[in-house]
Structure formats: structure tokens, C-alpha cells
Amino acid sequence: MGRDSKSKDSGGKGKGKQAAASDENASKGKAKGGKSSDGLGTCTYVKARHILCEKQGKINxxxxxxxxGWLSNGDKVPPAEFAKVATEYSECPSGKKGGDLGWFPRGKMAGPFQDVAFNTLVGATSAPFKSTHGYHIILCEGRKN
Known part of the structure; x- marks a missing residue:
């Protein structure tokens, strides 16, 4: 965003610099307090479960x-049900615990895994994706700063 776009009139009477800044943040998908309007925000910790498989066919x-069971109906997968599928399919040691990874900070997980974990809404399940360790599905259970 260029310098000129910040100095443009926000178009409404009575709006000061603060209101214009809020408008700018809203256009970037951010709400008050630096959190994005989609709930992802700038959290520093995520609580997640995952399923890891070496082969793409198995993760599919x-x-x-x-x-x-749930996603085709637009429902969110309950953590207990995700855990059952993780126990059955996951090849990660965490599979024995229903795929539970607990809370982890930004910077702990590698590349695409971190990107997907921190960009999945709470309660939502990611689509399958590939990392250096294999193929994953992530269920985001929480986020905090």
C-alpha cells in the first residue's frame, strides 16, 4: 500500500485518523485489536490434532x-470423532493419542504444517496437504496469544 492511499479522505464526515485507520484495517481483513475478522488474528499458539500418512491414498x-461423516453436510468434525479417525489412520506417534499435538507456538512446526495450522479456523478441519513428513489433515481446536 502506497503512502498516498493512507492520506486519502475516508469519505465520511466526522471520521478522524483513528476511524480511517480502522477502515484500512477492515479492508485488510482486520478488526479492532489486530485480530482478523475471520478469527485467525495474530495468535501465537494453536491447539491442534492431525492425521499423518506417508501415502496420499491413505490420507484421502x-x-x-x-x-x-460430517464435512459433506457442512458440519464441523467433533474432536472426539476426529480422534477416532486419527487413531485408525495416522502413522504419527500422536495417532495413539487421537492425533493430539496440544498447544504449540508459531515457529515450532515446519513450513506448510505451520501455515495450515495457524490459518485454519477453530473447529474447522483442513483439506489434506503435503509437507516434508508426508500428508496431513489438521483439526484446529483453539488459539491463544
Missing amino acids: EAYKKLQD
Whole structure:
């Protein structure tokens, strides 16, 4: 964003610099307090579960099971149900705990895993994606600063 765009009149009477800044933040998807309007914000910790499979076919099977049960109806997958699928399909040691990774800070997980974990809404399940460790599905259970 250029310098000129910040100095433009915000178009409404009675709006000061603060209101103009709020308008700018809203156009970037941010609400008051630096949190984005989609709830992702700038949190520093995420609580997540995941399913990890070496083969794409196996992660697609797990995702289909989640889709058939909840996602195809637009429902969110309950953590206990996600845990059952993780126990059945995940090849990660966390699979024995239902895929539970607990709380982890930004910077702890590598590349695409971190990106997906910190950009998935609370209660939502990611689509399958590939990382250096294999194929994952993530369920975001919480976020905090």
C-alpha cells in the first residue's frame, strides 16, 4: 500500500485518523485489536490434532471418512470423532493419542504444517496437504496469544 492511499479522505464526515485507520484495517481483513475478522488474528499458539500418512491414498481415505461423516453436510468434525479417525489412520506417534499435538507456538512446526495450522479456523478441519513428513489433515481446536 502506497503512502498516498493512507492520506486519502475516508469519505465520511466526522471520521478522524483513528476511524480511517480502522477502515484500512477492515479492508485488510482486520478488526479492532489486530485480530482478523475471520478469527485467525495474530495468535501465537494453536491447539491442534492431525492425521499423518506417508501415502496420499491413505490420507484421502481418512479425509473421505471425515467428509462422509460430517464435512459433506457442512458440519464441523467433533474432536472426539476426529480422534477416532486419527487413531485408525495416522502413522504419527500422536495417532495413539487421537492425533493430539496440544498447544504449540508459531515457529515450532515446519513450513506448510505451520501455515495450515495457524490459518485454519477453530473447529474447522483442513483439506489434506503435503509437507516434508508426508500428508496431513489438521483439526484446529483453539488459539491463544
